[in-house]
Amino acid sequence: MIVMMIAGMAALIFASRYLFLSPKLPIRLRASTQRFLTFASPAVLTAIWGPIVFMPEGQLALNMHNAYLWAALVAIVLAWVTRHVLLTTVVSFGCFLVLNHFL
């Protein structure tokens, strides 16, 4: 079961990453399509981090005791001001560990 699962997942994920890299696929992208796709990364990544931060236990946690929310706020401010990936992640993760311990 686990071998099948790993093989199947690997095939699906590689296929999704490779499909449009293949020159044999007979499509050409219009400028408008390419413009649409420039929004892929911010949209998808935000849709992944949003639920982690707002519902860490699987339910909406809009309250003062949600360490994820505070630490994410720190990360957003740091990322905006410094534009530094490593600084942002390290400091906000440190904040998270401390807050998670006390809240």
Place this chain on the structure above:
Amino acid sequence: MTANSGVDRSRWQLFIKGGIAMLPLSIAVLPWGVLAGSFAIEAGFGPVAGQAMSAIVFAGAAQLVAMGMVQAGAGLSSIFLTTLIITARHLLYSVAMRDKISPLPLRWRVILGFLLTDELFAVCGKETQEQFKPWFAFGAGFSFYLSWNLATLLGIVMGSQIPGLEHWGLEFAIAATFIAIVIPSVTSLPVLACVCCALFLSVVLTAFQVEGSLMIASLVAMAVGYFLDVRVNKS
């Protein structure tokens, strides 16, 4: 001979440069990799299968979700369907990289395709066709692959010794990494609208347990960003 070694050197330099450009993300992903390893042990995968997930599947979000589903007793077909939904964003990345990578030989396409993660796209996605260098992308992607797998190994070792590691909130590292990638890219109103829309929709849809919430939220947010962009640049 000298010309050859000159080519070798510039390739190597590009490879190293790529690794350095990726370094912040390679470090930032470590807690997430540790989580992937320790969770594999927790979910009963054993060390070999746990490492194989990171080495062969190499997709952080999909790995964690799939292992959670195994733990909950889900079947293969529903695991594959969920994988398909989570991984669909890679289609968008490969479309965006098509002009740059599809003219390359098969060997390059397969290697760079395998390494095409959110993080590699964050580093190379904005390059123009002229700026794009396969060896640079390879250095960035491969160093990230190594980092992810070493962190997984560490997680497997720690997970076998420290019980309850998955309750430390290591998944915050995922959020922190993606925030650090996304926020600096918010340089215009359309991108801001896109991000806000993705945030709101993903949380609401997940709260109502809508299947495929990730894809729906992403596509709607992309459409919002695109139409605003068209409007702004017309007037």
